[in-house]
Amino acid sequence: MKTAILTLVTTFAAALSLQAQTTLRIRGSDTLGAKLVPQLAEAFKKQGGKVSFDIAAEGSSTAFTNLASGTAEIGMSSRKVKADERTLCRSKGVSLTEFEVAWDMITVVVNKNNPISDLSKKQLLQVFAGDIKDWSEVGGTPGPISVYTRNTSSGTYKDFMGLAMKGREYGTNSQKMAGNEQIASEVGSNPNGIGYVGYAYAGAKGIKIVSIGGSAPSPAAVKSYPLSRPTFLYTNGAPTGTTKAFIDFCLSTAGNAIIGKAGFVPLSIAK
Amino acid sequence: MDRPTTPSRPPLRSVLLRSRKHTVLGVDPQHLIRWFFGGNASIAVIVLVLIMIFLLREGIDFLPTYRHELQTYRRAGLEFCDIIDQPLQQNQTLSSSLRQAISASLETLSKSARDRRDAAFLLKRQIEDKTTRTSESLSQALEKTPPLPPAELAKLRSEVQKAAAAASASLTYPDLFSAAEREQLQREFAALTPEVTDLPPLLQTLAADFTAKDREARTKFASLVQAQEEFEAATEPLQAVVDELKQHAQETKENAVEFEVLETNRLRLLEAAAKEKDPDEKASLIKEASASFTEAVNLAERIQAITSRATELREQVEKYAQVIEKAAAVLPTDAGTGVARTMVNDVREGIPVHAQAMRKAAAQLDSWRWDKPVSIFTVIGAFFFGTSWITNSSWQDFFGFVPLLSGSLVIAFIAILIATPVSVVAAIYTNQFASEREKELIKPVIEFIQAIPSVVLGFIGISLVGNLIKDVSEWSWLQWVPGFPIQERLNMFNAGCLLAFMAVPTMFSLSEDALNNVPRAYIDASDALGATKLQTVFRVIVPAGISGILSAILLGLGRVIGETMVVLLVAGNRIAIPDFSAGPGAIFQPAHTLTGIIAQELGEVSRGSSHWQALFMVGIVLFAISLLVNWCARAVARRFEPHKA
Numbered sequence: 041m042k043t044a045i046l047t048l049v050t051t052f053a054a055a056l057s058l059q060a061q062t063t064l065r066i067r068g069s070d071t072l073g074a075k076l077v078p079q080l081a082e083a084f085k086k087q088g089g090k091v092s093f094d095i096a097a098e099g100s101s102t103a104f105t106n107l108a109s110g111t112a113e114i115g116m117s118s119r120k121v122k123a124d125e126r127t128l129c130r131s132k133g134v135s136l137t138e139f140e141v142a143w144d145m146i147t148v149v150v151n152k153n154n155p156i157s158d159l160s161k162k163q164l165l166q167v168f169a170g171d172i173k174d175w176s177e178v179g180g181t182p183g184p185i186s187v188y189t190r191n192t193s194s195g196t197y198k199d200f201m202g203l204a205m206k207g208r209e210y211g212t213n214s215q216k217m218a219g220n221e222q223i224a225s226e227v228g229s230n231p232n233g234i235g236y237v238g239y240a241y242a243g244a245k246g247i248k249i250v251s252i253g254g255s256a257p258s259p260a261a262v263k264s265y266p267l268s269r270p271t272f273l274y275t276n277g278a279p280t281g282t283t284k285a286f287i288d289f290c291l292s293t294a295g296n297a298i299i300g301k302a303g304f305v306p307l308s309i310a311k
Numbered sequence: 312m313d314r315p316t317t318p319s320r321p322p323l324r325s326v327l328l329r330s331r332k333h334t335v336l337g338v339d340p341q342h343l344i345r346w347f348f349g350g351n352a353s354i355a356v357i358v359l360v361l362i363m364i365f366l367l368r369e370g371i372d373f374l375p376t377y378r379h380e381l382q383t384y385r386r387a388g389l390e391f392c393d394i395i396d397q398p399l400q401q402n403q404t405l406s407s408s409l410r411q412a413i414s415a416s417l418e419t420l421s422k423s424a425r426d427r428r429d430a431a432f433l434l435k436r437q438i439e440d441k442t443t444r445t446s447e448s449l450s451q452a453l454e455k456t457p458p459l460p461p462a463e464l465a466k467l468r469s470e471v472q473k474a475a476a477a478a479s480a481s482l483t484y485p486d487l488f489s490a491a492e493r494e495q496l497q498r499e500f501a502a503l504t505p506e507v508t509d510l511p512p513l514l515q516t517l518a519a520d521f522t523a524k525d526r527e528a529r530t531k532f533a534s535l536v537q538a539q540e541e542f543e544a545a546t547e548p549l550q551a552v553v554d555e556l557k558q559h560a561q562e563t564k565e566n567a568v569e570f571e572v573l574e575t576n577r578l579r580l581l582e583a584a585a586k587e588k589d590p591d592e593k594a595s596l597i598k599e600a601s602a603s604f605t606e607a608v609n610l611a612e613r614i615q616a617i618t619s620r621a622t623e624l625r626e627q628v629e630k631y632a633q634v635i636e637k638a639a640a641v642l643p644t645d646a647g648t649g650v651a652r653t654m655v656n657d658v659r660e661g662i663p664v665h666a667q668a669m670r671k672a673a674a675q676l677d678s679w680r681w682d683k684p685v686s687i688f689t690v691i692g693a694f695f696f697g698t699s700w701i702t703n704s705s706w707q708d709f710f711g712f713v714p715l716l717s718g719s720l721v722i723a724f725i726a727i728l729i730a731t732p733v734s735v736v737a738a739i740y741t742n743q744f745a746s747e748r749e750k751e752l753i754k755p756v757i758e759f760i761q762a763i764p765s766v767v768l769g770f771i772g773i774s775l776v777g778n779l780i781k782d783v784s785e786w787s788w789l790q791w792v793p794g795f796p797i798q799e800r801l802n803m804f805n806a807g808c809l810l811a812f813m814a815v816p817t818m819f820s821l822s823e824d825a826l827n828n829v830p831r832a833y834i835d836a837s838d839a840l841g842a843t844k845l846q847t848v849f850r851v852i853v854p855a856g857i858s859g860i861l862s863a864i865l866l867g868l869g870r871v872i873g874e875t876m877v878v879l880l881v882a883g884n885r886i887a888i889p890d891f892s893a894g895p896g897a898i899f900q901p902a903h904t905l906t907g908i909i910a911q912e913l914g915e916v917s918r919g920s921s922h923w924q925a926l927f928m929v930g931i932v933l934f935a936i937s938l939l940v941n942w943c944a945r946a947v948a949r950r951f952e953p954h955k956a
Contacts, residue, residue, distance in 0.1 A: 101703075101915045108917075123565075127572050128917055131579070152436070155429040171403035176414035181429070186798055191884070192703035193915030207705045212887040215799070215901050218911070229778070229800060248436075 062282045066095045067106035068116035069195050070219050071144060071238040072271055073097025076302040077116055083298055084289045091282050099193030101125075107276055108132045113283050115274040118144060118195035118238075129276075139273045141290050142304040145239040145257040146200055146267040149224065149247040151231045156180045158251045161266060164204050167234060170211015175232060188223045188235035191216040200236055203267050204252075236267075240303025262305045271304070366934060370927030377710060378690040380921055384707050386610050386681055387564035388617040392557045393707075394675055395624060398668045399553065402546050402635075405658050405665060409539040412654040416535060416647030420528035424521040427487050431496065431517050434482055438500045441478035445471045446505040453506070468504065476501040534643040535655070542662075545634040549627045556617050556624075561706070563613040570605050577603040614681045621676045628673040632666035639663060694928065700886045700903075702912065702922055710925040712932070714888045718803065718902030719872060721889060722882060725807025725898055726871045730814040731864055737815075738822035738860075743848050754823075761816040769880030772809045773801065777881070780805055784899075794896025801883035804898045809881060810871045818867040825859020826852060858948050865944035869937050875906040882907060905933050 066077060074097050081093040096102075103115030104125040109132070121129075121136055129136055148164065150156055156178060159167065166172040168187055176182040189210055190197040201207060217223045220241040227233035228246025239257055242249050249256060257265050279287055289295050296306035335343060384390050418425070439446075449467045452459050479500035484493040492513065499511035510518070529536055580600035587593040639662035646652045697711020741753050777800030784795040829852050837847040853860070883901020886908075891897050909926050916922040 099915050101917075105915070105917050123569065124572060125917075127569075127576065131576050153433065155425075155432065157432075166403070169403075171407060172410070173404075173407045174411045174414075176418075177407060177410040179414075182411070182414065182418075184798060191911055193912065198703065198705075201705060209701060209704060209706065212699070213885065215801070216884045216886070216903075216911070226801065229781075230798065232798060 062090075063092045063094055064114060064282060064286060065106075065112045066093065066114045066116060067112040068097065068103025068274075069100040069118040069271070070097045070190075071118045071194075071196055071240075072116040072141075074219065074221075075240055076142070076299065076304055079298050079302055080290055080295060081286075083294065084286055087289075087294070089282065089285060089289075091286070099191070100195030100198075101193045103274060104129060104136075107136065107274060108134055110134070110276075113275065114286070117272045117274060118269065119199045120272065121274065134276045136274050136276070137278055139275070139287055139291070140270045140307065141273050142271050142299045142306055143262050143268055144271050144304050145262060145265050146196060146203065146236050146269065147239050147242040147257050148234065148236050148250045148252060148267070149227050149242060150234045150250055151227055151229075152246050152248045153231050154180060154248070156250060157248070158254060161204070161253050164252055165206065165208065168200070168205055168210055168214070169208045170213050173213070183232040185213075186226075186230050186233045187211060187214040188217050188226050188233060189214045190220075190223070190236075191218060196220075196236070196238065199269050200267070203269065238303070239305075242303075259300070259305045259309055262309065268305075363934070366927060366931050370924060370931045373710075373921065373924035373928040374687060374690055374694075376921045376924055377694065378685050378687060380708070381685045381690060381693065383564060383567055385683070385685060386614065387567055388556070388560035388614050388681065389564060389707055391617055391676070391679055391681070392553060392560055394672050394679065395549075395628065395669075396553050396557070398665070398672045399546060399550065401661075401665045401668065402543070405661050406539065406543045408654045408658050408661075409535075409542060412646050412651040412658070413532065413535055413539055415651040415654070416532045417525060417528040419647040420531065421521060421524035423487075424517075424524040428514075428517040428521045430485050430487050431514050434484065434496065435500065435503070435511075435514065437482060438475060438478045438503055441481075442471060442474040442503070445474045450505045468506075471504050472501070475503050479503075532643075532645075532647065535646060538638060538642050542635060542638050545631055545638065549624075549631045552620065552624055552627055556620060557706075559613070559616055563608060563610065566608045567610065570607055573603045573605050574607075577601075610681070618679075618681065625673045625676060628669050632669050635662050636666050694925075698888060700908070708922065710921070710928075712929070714886050715903055715905045715908055715929065716932075717888050718882065719878075719904040719906070721898065721902065722803050722806050722810060722878060722904060723868060723871045725804060726810035726814055727864065727868055729808060729811035730818055730867055730871075733811070734815045734818035734863075734867070735822050735860055738819050738826060739848060739853065741819075742823050742826040743844070743852065757816050757819050759816075760812065763813075765813065765874060765876040766880070768809050768813065769877045772805055772877060772881035776808060777801055777805050780808075780899075792896075793894050794899040797899040799883055799899070799901050801881055801901055802899045803882060803889070803902050806878045806882040807898070809877045810874055813874060813877070814867040814871050817870050818863045821863030821866060822856075822860045825856040825863060828859060829855040858950065862944040862948040865940055865947060869940040869944070872940065873906060873933070873937055875910050878904045879907040879910050884911070905929050909933075 064081075066073065066081075073095055077097075078093075078095055081095065085091065085093075097116070100117040100119055103112070103117045104121060105128075106112035107115045108125075108129045115136075121138070126136060148159065154175070156175065159178060163172065163178050167178070167185060168189070170187070172178060172185065174182060174184055187210070189200070201210070215226075217226060217235070220237040221244070223235040223237050224241050224244035224247055227235045228244060234250075237244075242257070251257075252266050255261060255265050257267070262268050273287060273290065275283055275287070278284075290299075291307070293308075296308050299306040300309075334340070445467070449464075449471050452464060452467050458464075479497045482497075482500075484496060488496065495513050496511075499513055503511070509515075577600045580596050580603065584593050584596035584600065587596060639659050642655060642659050642662075644652070644655070646655050694710055695712050697709060698713050699709045699711045700714055701707070701709045737753070737757065741750055745753060780802075781797055781800045783789065784792070784797040789795055833851050833855055834847060837851045842850065882904055884903050884907065885901040886903045889897045889900050889902055893900070909930055912922070913926050916926065
């Protein structure tokens with residue numbers, strides 16, 4: 041399991057300083073937590089926030105389990121909270137407040153040497169549901185399709201089911217990978233591979249983006265691209281103090297610039 | 312050296328007697344020491360018992376929880392929909408074969424045109440990759456406001472051109488193209504800039520060529536294309552009905568689950584309120600409890616809407632079966648290639664079987680009862696013999712154990728198959744043939760393997776072994792090996808190799824010990840009879856030590872089954888029973904394992920949910936397997952123990 045635990049700053053100087061330092065514990069989505077949120081945290085500290093961050097990104101579900109058990113101040117999620125998760129939090133006395141921070145585009149990628157550069161929405165569904173088993177069925181070079189998906193804790197896993205598969209299950213031939221990076225590297229090494237990653241990861245080596253029904257993902261086309269989705273931060277109740285400062289920073293112009301640079305679409309463009 | 316005698320030493324007896332006189336809190340210190348040692352030993356036993364209790368406590372509730380879930384699955388009518396929906400999936404498999412047959416047929420005409428088109432696009436892509444840096448800086452410069460001075464733009468443009476020219480000159484153009492075409496391609500590629508969005512003319516021609524050829528091929532095999540389309544379209548009316556029912560069932564289930572959650576919450580709040588002394592707090596709890604109230608779902612009424620459609624569903628199934636049977640009868644026999652013909656024939660034979668399966672499913676609808684209770688044996692069967700492990704599903708979670716177990720077993724089998732000869736032979740050599748200096752080298756080196764962290768081995772598996780196996784599988788003179796060339800670099804064989812490597816130290820050390828324990832007299836007797844060294848080794852020493860070697864192999868197996876990190880990283884994580892119809896080549900398929908699923912999913916599930924309990928149940932089974940393997944190892948060691956000389 042790829043446990044991307046990034047304890048960002050516990051510098052010696054800070055440890056020595058007498059002033060008590062607050063720690064923001066952020067848990068949840070790998071899509072947000074592997075690149076974007078650490079970058080936002082870094083910038084937030086640079087502009088003078090006396091705070092240390094403890095970020096662990098193991099999938100959106102972990103955002104809510106951690107918020108419910110009080111082991112996180114902020115939860116990152118690449119999907120909306122599910123009803124049963126909200127109920128779970130409520131039963132532990134935690135009421136969730138939701139902040140939309142950025143839009144992400146789930147990008148379908150294939151190996152760079154694959155001649156396919158476009159799939160219709162129906163073909164995409166059939167490939168991931170395991171109905172289409174061979175590249176020749178969609179006009180490619182004959183060869184069995186290897187499908188790489190995220191694992192079940194991922195919000196992207198669930199979102200993709202809703203956005204692209206009309207709620208159908210993934211085919212049993214799909215392989216569940218721990219994170220975006222791993223999908224990119226497997227598709228990059230397997231000429232018959234197909235998978236999906238967050239837009240921020242689509243530039244990895246050896247893979248290329250497939251447009252869906254003629255619509256290619258790009259920040260300008262975020263509204264028309266069929267696999268766009270908002271991403272969220274969740275807090276317990278209305279945020280206060282440092283938590284509030286950090287969320288305000290994420291939604292500020294400076295935050296938007298970082299969001300854009302990290303390969304997400306800031307709300308200013310998406311709205 | 313002579314030592315001076317010590318006459319001052321007191322006699323032994325008096326020392327012993329004196330020591331008895333010292334007591335700590337009235338207890339003899341010797342007893343204290345004994346208890347201390349005994350205590351340490353019993354801590355190990357107590358911890359083991361606690362682990363067992365913990366596992367059982369968390370896991371044993373799984374069966375009732377899963378039973379409850381399956382009951383909801385039945386009562387909400389999801390099971391009813393699946394009766395038809397599951398066999399209907401077969402349509403897609405057959406359709407897939409037909410599509411492949413069509414594509415193979417079309418290829419007979421359009422392959423060369425397609426290859427030329429794809430090759431040209433691939434080349435274009437390579438050029439674009441090589442010129443990314445310069446073309447990106449040009450496009451950024453073009454977007455700038457205010458626009459850059461023309462001189463600077465011109466400089467950037469010429470840089471792009473230079474890069475494109477260099478890249479197009481450095482490419483190797485495949486033989487698919489004639490000399491003239493190659494030249495034209497190179498010329499066109501050299502002119503590629505980010506400012507021109509149109510495709511180069513030759514590429515357009517190639518694309519048009521392919522489209523024309525493809526259309527021609529489609530007219531030639533029109534009957535096949537049409538048959539496929541008709542076959543796929545045949546499901547639509549039936550699927551529409553099933554989808555409608557599914558949606559209804561899903562709604563029922565969601566409402567039922569929500570009601571349950573809220574109801575438990577309400578009861579808990581009321582219970583807390585009853586105990587609460589503070590009247591304000593009490594009032595707020597009661598208020599919260601009343602907020603957590605919803606109407607109970609009338610399952611009997613909701614299910615009526617589904618079961619009342621059974622007749623309609625049966626009619627649709629019958630209609631569907633007739634349509635596809637008719638389609639099978641008129642399926643053309645003239646496919647383009649031998650492979651395509653075989654596929655079409657398979658489909659022709661598959662359709663009646665599929666139609667029969669659908670009819671059988673439709674017949675089951677009558678005997679299905681929504682209120683039939685789910686017996687605990689059904690639940691046990693669904694776990695231990697279930698063939699699908701589906702979690703975080705929007706339809707229904709299934710916890711079937713077989714795909715995970717089969718993955719674990721196949722990987723363990725591969726690992727043992729590789730590790731046994733290596734470690735046993737190495738042990739025989741070290742024990743019997745090696746010189747002292749060799750022994751001093753071999754033993755620590757093999758034992759050092761144990762010190763390598765398994766996550767490091769996992770990374771080696773991803774980055775090195777995987778690529779190595781994949782490259783080797785593409786060598787043309789090895790194509791007779793089943794399963795070659797392989798598709799996935801993360802597969803069971805890869806994981807098996809790494810686990811074999813991890814098991815070698817255990818198996819080597821224990822086998823070596825076993826050979827060491829062979830009584831000296833056996834060897835002497837064999838030598839005295841005039842046996843050669845080899846005869847002694849294979850006729851006397853190995854048979855005498857066989858119990859130890861067998862138990863070494865079994866303990867190695869225990870180590871392999873329980874290993875987690877390597878299989879999680881390397882085995883490919885595909886939750887499906889390996890397709891053994893592929894023969895021995897199946898070992899190159901990806902799989903998921905018992906240990907891997909716990910590591911991958913336990914961190915993310917909410918405590919106490921059925922998924923959490925299912926993972927503990929898997930843990931219990933894993934624990935039981937390990938115990939069994941260890942017990943076998945001990946039993947084997949006792950059973951074949953050589954009679955002490």
